[in-house]
Amino acid sequence: MNLKELARHLGLSQSTVSRALNGYQDVSSDTRERVFAAARRFDYSPNASAHRLATGHSGAIGIVFPSDKDPLLDPLFTDFLSGLTNSAARRQMDILVSASLDTAEASYRRLAQRGSVDAVVLSSPLVEDARVPLLDKLGIPCVVHGRTRSPRPHAFLDIDNEGAFRQAAELLIGLGHRRIGLVNGDARQAFAVHRETGWRSALLNAGLEAPDVLNGSDIMTDEAGYRLTAGMLAAPTPPTAVICSSIFSAVGACRAIRDRGLTIGSDISVIAHDDGITSIRPEAHHPPLTTTFSSIHRAGERIAEIAADLIEGKAPADCQEVWPVDLIFRDSTRPPKRP
Amino acid sequence: MNLKELARHLGLSQSTVSRALNGYQDVSSDTRERVFAAARRFDYSPNASAHRLATGHSGAIGIVFPSDKDPLLDPLFTDFLSGLTNSAARRQMDILVSASLDTAEASYRRLAQRGSVDAVVLSSPLVEDARVPLLDKLGIPCVVHGRTRSPRPHAFLDIDNEGAFRQAAELLIGLGHRRIGLVNGDARQAFAVHRETGWRSALLNAGLEAPDVLNGSDIMTDEAGYRLTAGMLAAPTPPTAVICSSIFSAVGACRAIRDRGLTIGSDISVIAHDDGITSIRPEAHHPPLTTTFSSIHRAGERIAEIAADLIEGKAPADCQEVWPVDLIFRDSTRPPKRP
DNA sequence: GGAGCCTTCAAAAGCGCTTTTGGTCTCGTA
DNA sequence: TACGAGACCAAAAGCGCTTTTGAAGGCTCC
Incomplete structure (x- = not known):
């Protein structure tokens, strides 16, 4: 018909x-x-194709997978994508997922020239990310999940990573902690830099040091979380608390703490960043973990809306949001034994 | 141009x-x-739209997200999607992710009528899944990740869940275990049923019982894994080994074991199913976990190829694959202390 | 040397929609 | 009565591609 x-x-x-x-x-x-x-x-x-041809709009938002087996590719992406897709559907749009077989640049270029998408979403931005100027040059509207340095203002939705980690560190300092370890994500990622800044500023403001041995950075896996934390605990002056950039790192960190015969909470305080995924819930841990919380699902939802606004002509400079992050106090953070 | x-x-x-x-x-x-x-x-x-209109093919494979916040929606999906997308790109196809705002049926129907996709991928099939006959009626080629009961043969790629879990149980039985718990996924899911069948048949073949108290089933999260395992361990005759349907359940199971003051391996043996995601690696645990392993990423890759074959006219009955699952022996499985 | 064939290309139709153009008809107003 | 305005709708152009149709030229072969 x-x-x-x-x-x-x-x-x-x-x-x-x-x-x-x-x-x-x-x-x-x-x-x-x-x-x-x-x-x-x-x-x-x-008919979708005919409609697209006639209007010149593809009716789709694109997102490019980093690459074949990128370690940055994490399970959080599922939750993010689910939010993105729901929200896009409400606006009668689809999400087109595309792989970068050769280079990311080539993928975006192809998307642009073929007119397959009206806008793209850019995930896991680096501190300085070549994709943003590229998309600008190609003339595809783009909204970044996170923030990056860029000559021209770009549309983005980010959470207040710096503030969240500053608050987390301040909470620990308030409890009496003096040596607070950071189990961060990959240092090339923008959010990891922001989190480190937050952690560091809280320590320096309190007159404490932020030594390199307490500043761990790697991909956010269980294994890396274990390794970084175990390393810190084995140092001559081990931390009395650690802040983890993801729930996966936190799982590893907790294992490292227990493997050393220490107890989470009373011996070592732990704070984890929680993106709200269902598979691992920090409140179900023993003890329940104190977290900085922001739902990545809701971020996905909002980003689809921003993309739609952008397609309708809204200026990128007017599409910039930074969401506050909740600090949820639970039982994994207590005063240190020997301050 | x-x-x-x-x-x-x-x-x-x-x-x-x-x-x-x-x-x-x-x-x-x-x-x-x-x-x-x-x-x-x-x-x-x-131009993609013009090409599609002229050829009548959309050049895309569709996949519909279960629903807004479905507990079946798991982080493994990222790895699966990444494989799917890579492989589709090699065949010049895209992946269109669509949400089911109202009902799944309506989503598929819309995809079909609008001609947005040439085929769809169906994830997490239930034992009896209404989506398969629906897609058959709508005339959209469909390939199922898993298997389901269906009046007409459907294209699918599944792993040998039954065989894997039978082998896993047989390994434990061979080590001397007599009471083996199953920490399974949601019982409505086809794969969970197959795994239970495998577990049960190994026990019965060995002349052992498969009582309900050892047959746990829930969503595959850390928390549910903890709860199911803790429940079994608290029973009058606790298991000496558990088999977990996912690495997330296994993380919870391990915590439950430790929280009870027991040691993984020497007190309680653990086997986990490992889909090969990067964020949590069973070999990095202490002790390293014995696993049934099958890469969900590779499954995604292969499924895109099957979908492409289907679009080119291959018969669904000729597109059915069951992959064997590797049983990887590590240190979390040892003979029981008191057999 | 003309019929028949192959190679190479141009012209035009068509995919299913949106949007422009223009025409008809009614109605209110001068 | 005449006329512009407004409501309603049909016809047709156009989106950028693929595919069919058919024409022109060069070739072989009887």
């Missing part, structure tokens, strides 16, 4: 039917209702 | 340029080379 047939059934022209369906004003409400009734009855919905 | 301009630059007709680029035979190799050179020079690639 296509538009032509539907029009024939109704005894109307294609254009009238099209205008009725698309909400134009110069169709009598009587005709409009007949058209809608027929569309429902014949279960008509317009 | 579009086809018309390119043709004008070359002094050729659109049709000749199109035929040259698409590898038809009735273009002289001389002309063909000129065309390719020009296409490269002007960085031309055909």
Whole structure:
């Protein structure tokens, strides 16, 4: 069932039917209702390709996978994507996931030239990310999940990583901790830099040191979390608390603490950043973990909306949001034994 | 730069340029080379929408997210999607992720009618899954990741869940275990049923019982893994070994074991199913976990190929694969202390 | 040397929609 | 009565590609 047939059934022209369906004003409400009734009855919905060709819009938001087996590719992405997709669907848009077989640049370039997407979402930005100027040059609207340095303002949604980690460190300092370890993500990533800044500023403001031995950085896996934490605990002056950049790192960190015969909370305090994924919940741990919390699912939802705004012509400079992060106090943070 | 301009630059007709680029035979190799050179020079690639409209193919494989916040939605999906996308890209196809805002049925129906995708991938099938007959009725080729009961044969790629879990149980039985707990996924899911069958058959074959108290089933999270395992360990005759359906459940199970003052390996043996995600690696645990292993990333890769075959007309009955699962022996499985 | 064939290409139709253009008909106003 | 305005709709152009149709030229072969 296509538009032509539907029009024939109704005894109307294609254009009238099209205008009725698309909400134009110069169709009598009587005709409009007949058209809608027929569309429902014949279960008509317009062909996507034809619609796209005619309008020049693809009706899709693109997102490019980093690369084949990138360690940055984490399970959080599922939650993010799910939010993105839900929200895009509400705006009648789809999410097109594309792989970067050769280089990321080539992928974006291809997306642009083929007109497969109207905008792209950029995940896991580096401190200085070449993709942003590239997309700017290619003329594809782009919204960054996170922030990056860029000559021209870009649309983004970020959480206040610096503030969150400063607060987390301040909480520990308030409890009496003097040596606070950071189990951070990959140092090339923008968010990791922001978190380190937050951690460091809290320590320096309190007149404490932020030595390199307490500043761990690696991919955010269970294994790396274990290794970094175990390393810190084995140092001559081990930390009395650690802050982890992800729940996966935290799982490893907790194992390292226990393997050393120490108890989480009473011996070593732990704070983890929680993106809100279902598979591992910090409040279900023993003891429940204190967290900095921000739902990555909701970030995905919002980013699709921002992308839609961008497509409708909103200026990138007006599409910049930084969300506050909740600090949720639980039982894994206590005063240190020997301050 | 579009086809018309390119043709004008070359002094050729659109049709000749199109035929040259698409590898038809009735273009002289001389002309063909000129065309390719020009296409490269002007960085031309055909408009996706126009191509789709003309060919009638959307060039995309669809996948529908279960729903807004479905507990079945797991982080493994990222790895799966990454494989799917890579492989699809190699065949010049994209992956269209779509949300099911109302019902899953409506989403698939819309995808079908709008012609947005040429085939769909169906994840996490239930034992009896309404989506398969629906897609059959709608006439969209579909490949299932897993297996489900269906009146007509459907294309699928599954791993040998039953065999894997039978082997796992047999390994434990061989070591002398008599009470083996199962920390399984949601019992509505097909794979969970298969795994239970494997576990049960190994026990019964060995003349052992498979009581309900040892047959745990829930979503595959850290928390559920903890709860199920803790429950079993608190029973009058606790298991001496547990088999977990996911690495997330296993993380929880291990915590439950330790929280009870027991040691993994020497007190309680643990086997986990490992999908090969990077964030949590079983070999990095202490002790390293024995696993049934199958890469979900590679499954995604293969499924895109199967979908492409299906689109090209291959019969669904000829697109059925069951992959063997590796049983990787590590240090978390030892003979029981008191058999 | 003309019929028949192959190679190479141009012209044009068509994919299913949106949007522009223009025409008809009614109505209110001068 | 005449006329511009407004409501409604049909016809047709156009989006950028693929594919069919058919024409021109060069070739072989009887």
